[in-house]
Amino acid sequence: MFDTDVLIVGAGPVGSAAAVGVVRRGVRCRIIDALSDPPQYAKAVGIQPRTLELFEAMGILREVLDAGILLRGQIVYINGVEAGRMDLTLPPEIPFGFLGLPQYETERILHQHLESLGTRVERGVRLVRFTQDENGVDAVLAGPEGEHTVRARYLVGCDGAHSTVRKTLGLTFEGAAFAEQYMLADVELDWSQPHGYNVRSMHQTNGVTDDVLVCVPLPGHHRYRVSMRVPPELETDTSVGGDKVEHGLGTGPGPRLADIQAVLDRLAPEPVTASHVRWSSVFRISHRIVDSYGRGRVFVAGDAAHIHPPTGAQGMNTGIQDADNLAWKLALAVAEVAAPSLLASYDAERRPVGEDVVGRTVRDAREGIGAGESDPERVLLREAQLLIDYRDSPIVTESPTGAPSPTAGSRAPDAIGLTRDGVRSPFRLFPLLAGPGHTLLCYVDNTCDTATLADLERHVGLLRKLTDDHLDSYLVASPEATVGPTTLPVIRDSDGDFARRYHCAPGAAYLVRPDGYLGYAASPASPDDLIRHVESTFAPAPESVLGTA
Numbered sequence: 001m002f003d004t005d006v007l008i009v010g011a012g013p014v015g016s017a018a019a020v021g022v023v024r025r026g027v028r029c030r031i032i033d034a035l036s037d038p039p040q041y042a043k044a045v046g047i048q049p050r051t052l053e054l055f056e057a058m059g060i061l062r063e064v065l066d067a068g069i070l071l072r073g074q075i076v077y078i079n080g081v082e083a084g085r086m087d088l089t090l091p092p093e094i095p096f097g098f099l100g101l102p103q104y105e106t107e108r109i110l111h112q113h114l115e116s117l118g119t120r121v122e123r124g125v126r127l128v129r130f131t132q133d134e135n136g137v138d139a140v141l142a143g144p145e146g147e148h149t150v151r152a153r154y155l156v157g158c159d160g161a162h163s164t165v166r167k168t169l170g171l172t173f174e175g176a177a178f179a180e181q182y183m184l185a186d187v188e189l190d191w192s193q194p195h196g197y198n199v200r201s202m203h204q205t206n207g208v209t210d211d212v213l214v215c216v217p218l219p220g221h222h223r224y225r226v227s228m229r230v231p232p233e234l235e236t237d238t239s240v241g242g243d244k245v246e247h248g249l250g251t252g253p254g255p256r257l258a259d260i261q262a263v264l265d266r267l268a269p270e271p272v273t274a275s276h277v278r279w280s281s282v283f284r285i286s287h288r289i290v291d292s293y294g295r296g297r298v299f300v301a302g303d304a305a306h307i308h309p310p311t312g313a314q315g316m317n318t319g320i321q322d323a324d325n326l327a328w329k330l331a332l333a334v335a336e337v338a339a340p341s342l343l344a345s346y347d348a349e350r351r352p353v354g355e356d357v358v359g360r361t362v363r364d365a366r367e368g369i370g371a372g373e374s375d376p377e378r379v380l381l382r383e384a385q386l387l388i389d390y391r392d393s394p395i396v397t398e399s400p401t402g403a404p405s406p407t408a409g410s411r412a413p414d415a416i417g418l419t420r421d422g423v424r425s426p427f428r429l430f431p432l433l434a435g436p437g438h439t440l441l442c443y444v445d446n447t448c449d450t451a452t453l454a455d456l457e458r459h460v461g462l463l464r465k466l467t468d469d470h471l472d473s474y475l476v477a478s479p480e481a482t483v484g485p486t487t488l489p490v491i492r493d494s495d496g497d498f499a500r501r502y503h504c505a506p507g508a509a510y511l512v513r514p515d516g517y518l519g520y521a522a523s524p525a526s527p528d529d530l531i532r533h534v535e536s537t538f539a540p541a542p543e544s545v546l547g548t549a
Contacts, residue, residue: 038111
C-alpha cells in the first residue's frame with residue numbers, strides 16, 4: 001500500500017512546479033517543506049520566455065503576467081559612462097518576452113494553483129531519511145506531531161543546494177565556490193534610469209573589473225533587486241550542515257541600508273538614494289552539478305542537481321524545466337503505461353542541459369553574457385532557453401537526414417492565425433498543446449482524399465490505443481484543403497503560418513510531448529516509424545492491439 005504516489009521534498013518554485021505537473025495529470029502527491037512560512041526573498045527574479053510557455057500550459061500565465069514587470073533590456077556602465085545597451089527584442093514568432101517577478105510571488109502563484117487542484121504544501125515538515133526498494137520509497141518525515149514514515153512510489157528532491165535527498169542518494173556534487181560574497185537587497189531607487197531595464201555598473205582598472213553593481217527592476221514604483229560585492233566585515237557563513245557547499249543566503253543579519261547606499265554612492269551611474277528595504281542578505285555563489293539526476297525511484301531537480309552563478313537568470317528557470325520534464329514521465333509511470341526506460345530519459349535529457357548552464361553561467365559571470373559571440377539573436381534565444389534540444393534522447397526519433405526545422409528533439413514552435421468550426425476568432429497553436437498528454441499534429445492539403453482520411457483515422461486510432469488514450473490528435477489543414485467528414489478534429493491553417501513555421505509538406509506529422517518538445521517530426525511521416533517512436537515512451541501494447549495495425 002502506498003500513502004502517496006509522489007513525495008516532493010521542497011516547496012520552492014521547482015518543487016511546486018513538479019507538484020503542479022503531476023497533480024494536473026491525476027497523480028496523488030504530497031509536497032513538504034521544512035520552513036514553517038514561505039520565504040519572502042527576491043532571490044530569483046527573472047522569468048524566461050520558455051518558462052512562460054510552461055506556465056501557460058500549467059494554467060497560471062494570467063496570474064504571472066499580472067504580477068510581473070516586462071524586462072526590456074540592460075544598460076551597462078563602466079566607470080560611470082554608458083558602455084552598451086541591449087534591448088531584449090525577440091523574433092515575432094516567440095509568444096512571450098522576459099518578465100521580472102520576485103521569487104516569493106512565483107511561489108505564491110504556484111501554491112495557490114496547487115491548492116486549487118486539491119493539494120496543499122505541508123509546512124514545517126522535513127525529510128529525515130529514506131530507503132528505497134524496487135517497488136517504492138519509505139521516507140521518514142519529522143513535523144509538529146513527531147516522526148512518521150510515508151510510503152511513496154517515487155521521491156523527488158527539490159530541496160536546494162544543501163539537499164538531503166542528494167546526500168542520501170550518495171550523488172557527487174563536483175565544483176567549486178567563487179571567492180567573492182555578494183549582498184542582495186530588495187529596495188526602492190529614486191533615479192531616472194529607463195523603466196524595465198537592468199542596470200549593470202562596473203568599475204574597471206586597466207580593463208579589469210574590480211567592483212560591480214547589478215540592479216534588476218521589480219514590480220512596483222522604482223523597486224529593484226540589487227546585488228553587489230560584500231565588504232569584508234559583512235561576510236558570513238553560507239554553508240549548511242557542514243556539507244561545504246558554499247552557496248546561497250547567509251545565516252547572519254542582512255546588510256543595512258547604509259551598507260547598500262555606500263555601494264550606490266560608489267558605483268551608481270547617477271546620484272541615487274535607496275529606501276524602503278524590503279529584504280536583504282549576503283549571498284555566496286558556487287558552481288556544481290550532480291553525477292546523476294536520479295537513482296532508482298528517487299530523483300533530484302533544480303538546485304539539488306545544479307548550482308551556478310545567477311548570470312542571465314538561468315537557475316530557477318532551468319529547475320522549473322527539470323520539474324516539467326520529470327512530471328509527465330512520472331505520471332505515465334504511476335499510471336503503469338510508461339516504457340521501462342522512460343524515467344531514465346530524465347537524466348539523459350536534463351543533465352546535459354544542466355552541464356551546459358553551469359559551464360556557460362560561470363563563463364558569463366567572468367566575461368559577460370555573449371562575450372566573443374557574433375550572433376546576438378542566437379545569444380538572446382539561448383538565454384531565453386528557447387534553443388534547448390533533446391535530439392540525442394533515447395525517447396526522440398531522429399528526423400530524416402536533411403529534414404527542415406523544426407526537427408525531432410527541438411521545441412515545437414507556436415503558430416498563429418488558426419481557425420476551426422465553432423470559433424469565430426483566430427487562435428494560437430500553443431493552447432491546443434496544453435493538455436496533460438501527447439499531441440499529434442497531421443498536416444494535409446487539397447490532395448487529401450477519402451482514402452487518405454481513412455488511413456489517418458486508422459493510424460490515429462492505433463496510436464491512441466498504444467498510448468492508452470494519452471494522446472490528443474488534430475488534422476491541420478492548409479487554407480485551400482477540402483476536408484471531408486472525419487472523426488478527427490480539424491484545425492484550419494488559415495494564414496499559412498503553421499506551414500511556414502513547421503516547413504511542412506502534405507503528409508507531415510509531428511508528435512508533441514507534454515513538455516512542448518517534438519518527439520517525432522517528419523514530412524512526410526512514416527506510420528511505422530511513428531509507431532516505433534510511441535513504443536519508446538509507452539509500455540508495450542498487447543498483441544491484440546498491434547494486430548489492428
